[in-house]
Amino acid sequence: MNAVVASVVIMLLLSLCRIHVVVALIIGAISGGLIAGLSLEATIEAFNNGLGGGATVALSYATLGAFAVAIGKSGLAHALADRALALVGRQTDASAVNGVRFLIIGLLLAIAISSQNILPIHIAFIPLVVPPLLYVMAKLNMDRRLVACVLTFGLITPYMFLPVGFGGIYLNEILLANVSENGVDTDDLRVMSAMALPALGMLLGLLIAVFFSYRGKRDYNLDAIARTERVDASYSPRTLVMALVAIVAAFVVQLWLGSMILGALAGFVLFNLSGVVKWKEADDLFTEGMKMLAMIGFIMIAASGFAEVMRETGDIATLVQSSVATIGDNKPLAALLMLVVGLLITMGIGSSFSTIPIIAALYVPLALEMGFSPLAIVALVGTAGALGDAGSPASDSTLGPTSGLNVDGQHNHIWDTVVPTFLHYNLPLLGFGWLAAMVL
Template sequence: MNAVIIAVLLMIILSLMRVHVVIALIIGALAGGLFGGLGMEGTIATFSEGLGENAEIALSYAVLGAFAVALTRTGLPQLLVDGAVRLIGRKGESRSKTLPKVLILFVIFLISCMSQNVIPIHIAFIPILIPPILQVLNELLIDRRAVASIMTFGLKAPYMLLPFGFGALFHNIVLENMELNGMDPAGSSMSLAMLLPTAGMFLGLLVAVFITYRKQRTYKNVPIESDNTNKPVSYTVYSIIFAILAVIATVIVQIIYGSMIFAGLAGLIILVFSRNVRFKESDALLTDGMKMMAFIAFVMIAAAGFAEVIRETGHVEQIVDASTAWMGDSQGLAAIVMILVGLLITMGIGSSFATVPIIAALFVPICAAMGFSPLATIALIGTAGAIGDAGAPASDSTLGPTAGLNADGQHNHIWDTCVPTFLHFNIPLVIFGWLAAVIL
């Protein structure tokens, strides 16, 4: 039996059985290497050699995580939250309910999108923003499934489309792994390739907010136990100015040098020398940032080792030959099969970032054999990598929204976050991702 199929299926099954995905990747790689004839020592050596492929990205996550934690200490996220609360009113008094509903949903949408590119704090804004306004959502009878859909969109679509912040990391992962697997993406714009898939997600968001979950839903006003993580952070004009300067510096360095490591470092340096973050706290700051991003970083490192073993077995070529023989000259059939394979793998792993090294090792040779252009290949890898992230129980894109919306115990992770986001985002992604691959 094909070693690649064994490795991928074993990894998916173990992940779905709630075995930690890093362990699942290691076991899957071991099985694939043994079935592929590498032997125990050869498999371990190959896996170890592959670990370094994503080391730069993992370090980028650590630095960007530290920058996110530092930004929260300046009070910039708290300023956004306070502005949102003042805008909508804590209970919507003296206003019709329509305007506060529109405003609160728009504010959540805006902050969610900004958290990936403009102010790259990832899911760190959720415990600051959502629990304090749950009573507002209750008073306005807003269906929290709509809010979960908005936040998941904001946590995914911006990095798929825009090459800034976490988008820079995602774009680099896709392009570098394409080149690593034998296809030169030079001159191809990933933003252009991901335009249609992102538009499909936006269409799904409109359906979720204005059709599926537009009706009122009643929740009880349950007291929320406060903790240190949800306490308001004080801020001053001085701290906000330097927070904005740090964000601008991060974007500029990223554009000029193309490195999120040094971009995040530039922002950190500004915050440290502005004394918004004390120098003696920098060690704890980096540790906190690493904790926040550790899951994705370690999964990506393990995924790189897994992908290296898959490539080394030589069984990828068998899949390519069998796939092209079965699919014939039908690019449309090939595109839909690859997207669905990406869905299965990403649902198991729970991270679009970590999935890319695995699916690129499979997709790039198939795309080359089937005559897909580099732009179409980017669309396929980007879509297949992102498609399972929405709706995956272990994904940050679903875990973050649930953590905030379930602060009072009235929001189910599977049925109120995972299922709605799976239905409203993955179906459009399949359709529009396939369309992008065929057109481009």
Template sequence: MNAVIIAVLIMLILSLVRVHVVIALAIGALAGGLIGGLGFDQTVSIFSEGLGGSATVAISYALLGAFAVAIARTGLPEVMVNGVIRLVGKKGDSKKKLLSKALIFFLLALISCFSQNIVPIHIAFIPILIPPILNLLNQLGVDRRAVATILTFGLTAPYIFLPYGFGAIFHGIVADNMEENGMTIELAQIPQAMLIPTIGLIVGLLFAVFVTYRKDRHYEDRAIIGSSEQTQSFTAWSITAAILAIVATLVVQTISESMIIAALAGLVVLIGSGVLKWKESDHVVTEGMKMMAFISFVMLTASGFAAVIRETGHVDLLVTQTASIVGESQAAAALLMLVIGLFITMGIGSSFATIPIIATLFVPLGMAAGFSPLAIIALIGTAGALGDAGAPASDSTLGPTAGLNADGQHNHIWDTCVPTFLHFNIPLFIFGWVAAMVL
């Protein structure tokens, strides 16, 4: 039995039967460590040490939650929602309702795509933008699973294809790790290799929006976690301060490449402007941390899980077993390589973190099977994207859940991970395999 496969399967099965994903990750790590021969004490030790790997990310999300709640206190979200409602018009106008849903979907896709390449802030926009428009989405009958797929698409497709922002980092990691394992490539080859897998993501997105989640879905109008029960009053100065705080956050994030510093900058602007009262700041920060606590704890636990999986050494064993199975068949090799990539990235949840592991395995295996450099790039990039697009521990799924579940009506596994897995991982798998065959 391979510890990687068993650990990931246990984690996924427990998550699907609604065991909390943090508990599922911890149990999966323990099972993987024991099967991998680490022993109970060593597994617990490695898991505990690995928790620190995502400490920075966890604190970043907690502070972003605080900043989102602080922005809500300025009245800016209310102004935004009122403006969209005026655009929507009467609820009974079915044609205008359809056009309004299309406009919202387009804007969400555009903003999430921009967050990867043009203004690389990743999921920082979600807790600010999504919670205030939930009641509006309810009025339009929008199925939040469609919104989850739109957001995850925007958080995944741009960086695997376009070499800008986070895409430049991702492409650099792919190229560097392939070179370290004996295959030198040009950065310009990566978009060419990732074109077909990206088309797979587009196909999955269109199917989700226009077929699977096309019909209306009913949600209750509930208060947003951390929001005041009273209607937020706002002034021209409070709106101006909110806009300045958001601009400051974006600029600082771009310059410092730190979500922690960016969120702090936004909070400082709001407090310094007087819009957020000093005596209220403690409560606001606490409520914001509550809103984002889920994603923070999952990321911490996922780091411990990944540390245990790597320490077992069964990732290399998985490759050896695969090589002995496929023989000289390229079709079988590509298929099993993607299966390996799926298990590794679904467990670790981050394409950036798993590319070094995948490249170490895929480059020699791909060369032995006779794949071209473009085909190996496609296999490595697709395997990385599989984790970001559908893993319970990926911030590309956790981010949308944090925003869409701000009123407690969106389940992370069944409303985000299952929809994104079905609509993105399946097309990625198929189109990635096709890319490996034709390139």
């Protein structure tokens, strides 16, 4: 059995059985290495060599967690909850309440989309914006699985369709560059035309989640949210202004220096200097915040080790070659298998940006031989890379939403984020990506 397929399947099955994702990644990586014929020592060495790739992201999330806790201390969460609850309290009929629900959904969707291009901060906004809204969402009986789907859509669709911000990196610097390096003339290609149908598949998944799958009510423990989010905290105009100043400073530093770590630290230091966070409380608050997002950090570190073992096995190329032997001259089957293989690889690695360089060298020559047009090849490779970003236990597009929705322990990463986003996005993306390859 192919080691990549085996390791991804083992990791996913363990995760679905509620084994912690870090443990599932480690077991999956070791199993894949041994199945590929690597010795235990070589497998562990490859895993260890890959761990450093996730260290920067892990430290970024740890410092961001500390910054988020400081914002909670400022009372900004309480102020937002008070305003939103007042708005909810004024509504007397079901249609008005639904209006507030859609207002929250629209706000989160707009911020998530903007985080990929207008203000490219990726998931950094989630632990700052989402936790203050949990109490209000619980009052409205909003299903957090819906919010997870909304956030994941906003984190993925812009970069796979709009060539600005992170989309400029994914579409121009990674996708078109790798397709071009492997023999396709991309000078006159409109990348948005190639990715329009796959993006439409993502939109279809979002609409199904909003208007069908999770339109019903779901109950959450309000007391647990109140304890976690300091709903009873006091605040003043001064502390609220300082919170807003700290948030702006954190974003400016992050964009200026390109470091989420320094941005979060700048915001936390401002809270200390202003007296919102007392010096004697700073150490405990920082530790509390690091704990809040520590899980994401460890998962990203383990995922980097997992990806390195997969590369070391050499079975990614074998997986593609074995698929070629099955294809023959069947173009529809070729397109489908290339997309499914891309899904498997990204589900394991957890990053679309890291998947494209791996698969482009294998897919482009095959697609050219099969007679796919340049536009279809770009759509195939771009969709194959994006497949699995939603629905991967190790992707920051799923870890980010969980970090904001699970601060009170009432949102399971696998069953409330990973499974819903996998079903609502990977399945339509698979279908619309295949259609794009056939019609372009």
